[in-house]
Amino acid sequence: MRGRVLIVAGSDSGGGAGIQADIKAVTALGGYAMTAVTALTAQDTHGVQAVMPVPPEFIALQMRLCLADIGADAVKTGMLACAEVIETVAEVLSEVGVPALVVDPVMAAKGGQRLLEDRAVSVAITRLLPITTLLTPNTVEAAALTGLPLESFEGDSLDGMRRAADRLLDFGTHAVLVKGGHRAGPVVTDLLVTRGGEHSYSAPRFDSVHTHGTGCTLASAIACGLAQGLAAPQAVERAHAYVQEAIRTAPGFGGGHGPLNHMHTVRPFP
Template sequence: MRGRVLSIAGSDSGGGAGIQADIKAITALDGFAMTAISALTAQNTMGVIDILDVPPEFLRTQIRCVLDDIGADAFKTGMLGRAESIHVVAEEVSRYGKIPFVLDPVMVAKGGAKLLVPEAISALTDTLLPLCTLLTPNIPEAEALLGVRIKHEQDMIDAAHALRAKGVPAVLVKGGHMEGPRLSDVLVDGNTVEIFTTQRIDTRHTHGTGCTLASAIATRLAQGRSLRDAVQEARSYLIKAIAHAPGYGKGAGPLDHGITISAEWTA
């Protein structure tokens, strides 16, 4: 087991996304998962039924007690919910010092429920974006952060550059919401642009893909991989996890996070 990853995110009672997906992905890739829960959600594959926010000061206590004892080699954030929680995370991440930090700007659940209140977007942009190592928005999230429409691959590249201009060292714009048989993710790191393209898997079982990818990247960064290698290896893991989804639930079902224990798995 190598690499201590602290995930700061919401809990998914259905087990497919959020903290639960983070723990599974980090563990599957031989990392050590730690958590600070920002909110509790009652949800399943059909959608989010209810949300209970964790008081910001208790979120701070979770983060601080973990870091003061066990420490961390990488941070990953997901659903933070509101501005007060975002400010707490920014303060505690800054207090700990510079380690890899993957920020997944979770705004809307796959079923449409809002997981970040609109007034918290500016807090996210102003306080957390400049602290992260990598920002991993999907297309709707990049559109919300920038106030633009993204329809083509070049739009994804332009959006990544625009987000970098807000102080983020590297941006991975995920293309899962783009139509077509091929799926492309755009990584902009400094002046380097790389496009990762794969065949789209025809499945409804994609619950928690963003959480899983961000956690997998954070784990590989915690283990000393370069950013490009971390992204490439995390995508490989995610693709296999989607392809072997168990088919649970009536809606967007969970992935097979445990694919690494299969004989078919290769790093």
């Protein structure tokens, strides 16, 4: 076991996304996962039915205890929900300092339920992005963060994704992975842009509804790679391959957007 990852995110009662997916991904890639739960959700493969927020001061306590005792080689944030929580998380991380911070700007659930308040977007830009090592927005989230029209991300060109990444780098983050899963076409391409250049990662699109938690899983897999000493392009490459196989071998659970096979790297006991 190598690489300590503190995950600051919401819980998914269905186990496909959120804290549950994060723990599975980090564990399956040989890392050690800790958690600071930001919200409880009642959900299944059909969507989120209810959300119960965790008080910001309790989120901070969870973070501080983990960081002071066990320590972390990387931190990954997921569902932060509101401006007060983002402020709290940013404050703790700025005080303590961590080698790497991966931010998945979770704005909506797979079923479309809103998971981030409008006011929280501007707070994330001013407080969280300047201390972020790698930001992982999909094209919808990238459009919301940058103000670029969603239509600019469509078509065969990656120019829209590139423009969004450049604008997000201007906000202070060190690297941006714009995920292309929401774009049309038989091939899905994710674009990593850093201050030193860019890398693209492409794979055939799977004709499957069992993709719940792909964003959470990818971000946590990247955080695990960074915690284990991989450079950003290599961490993204390994995480991308891990998620593709997890989608390909998804178990088919549930009647809606089902979970991935997070454990495809794990050999079961005989």
